[in-house]
Amino acid sequence: MANDQHHTAASRRGFLQLGLAGASTLSLGAVLAAGAPRAVAATPSPRLDVEVLNYALLLEELQASFYETALDRGRLRGELREFAEVVVEHEQAHVKLLRGALGGKARAIPRFGFGAAVTNQRRFAAAALRLEDLGVAAYNGQAANLTRNALIAAARIVSVDARHAAWIRAIQGRPPARQATDPASTRSEALAELRKTGFVKS
Amino acid sequence: MNGNLSLHDLDRDGAIRETEAGLPTETRRDLLKGAAAGGAALGLLTTASPAHAATRGDVAILNYALVLEYLQSAFYTEAERRKALRTATAKQTARVLGAVERAHVSALERALGSAAVKRPFFDFRGTTEDEDAFIKTAVAFEDLGAAAYKGQAYRIESRPILQAAIAIHSVEARHAAWIRYLAGTTPASSAFDEPKSMSEVNRLVASTRFIVRRPATRSRRRPRFTG
Secondary structure (H helix, E strand, O other): HHHHHHHHHHHHHHHHHHHHOOOOOOHHHHHHHHHHOOOOOOOOHHEEEHHHHHHHHHHHHHHHHHHHHHHHHHOOOHHHHHHHHHHHHHHHHHHHHHHHHHHOOOOOOOOOOOOOHHHHHHHHHHHHHHHHHHHHHHHHHHHOOOOHHHHHHHHHHHHHHHHHHHHHHOOOOOOOOOOOOOOOHHHHHHHHHHHHHOOOOO | OOOOOOHHHHHHOOOHHHHOOOOOOOOHHHHHHHHHHHHHHHHHHHHHOOOOOOHHHHHHHHHHHHHHHHHHHHHHHHHHHOOOOHHHHHHHHHHHHHHHHHHHHHHHHHHHHHHHOOOOEEEOOOOOOOHHHHHHHHHHHHHHHHHHHHHHHHOOOHHHHHHHHHHHHHHHHHHHHHHHHHHHHOOOOOOOOOOOOOOHHHHHHHHHHEEEEEOOOOOOOOOOOOO
């Protein structure tokens, strides 16, 4: 059952890539151009939801792929492995929810590459922390741009990413919650941060 | 109203400064750096919502949040004062979470001004006097806090209030994960966190009987000074 659903999502992705000849590939450049520093206040609309949810999809696909790859490589031990095993399923579920919500409007995703972050435990922990904190700030930055139903969905996801962020911080002996409120990133800030990771290849 | 309200401005009783003093340097730096950023989003509450400008619905939501924050902050503050926590991590958690929840309270009180509900009286029924009970209760409080903010986010009409509430919401989730980690239970038990409605939350809070009509005068421990 779960496999079938996976297969469906993968086929849809494949279909999109073939059918649209890569024109809709969600590259960082394209998202940056589309989401170029807009005024802080965008009026929520179904159309804007699609843009924002596609942006969320990119982040969730990246996280899911990161944990999948790290587990495949088999170098994680102890708490880090336990963390990755639990979290990968959450990220896959987030991807599925977003793809379900977007339907045919889900854009194809770029290729990812994680280098030593999926083979070296210390680097893995640092990258996981970075990706989870980045995700929380990205969702928080979009909350006010979403329509009611999209906001309800996003809120169910963001606190789980916040839990992941706190968890990986606790494992590393860092303070899991450093401040009274979490920061919110604009789309261009989050994408610039994402670009700095070097994980997005195309 | 000061848009760059920092956590230190909110730190009326100096708890955050004291908290920093007891932490290793890196952590302290993190907390300080975070305090400024945290203050920015909390500042949204005050810049945007002197209570006269907020809608009646938003005022009700802010007051609802304020009661939950009163509950949490009183709980951690009392646990810290009673000195019943044994381990260093539990002590540090009570200190840090207490400071953050007090900052949430101050920001909400300022945002609401004269529309703010009065601080209730609490009787934590021994849960601040025993480390295991403290941790269990803290897990319940933080999971509840996250679910409560999540249940209101889509009902908030003012954009800046929504931004502040959502930025508090994920911190409550971080706290929940943190305490769960300390408790040895999984910090993230499901792929999705579900919201709780105001009536569900109020019913749960009422069932704890932590909110009382009169100040609590009894303690399950002996007074430290018996005269």
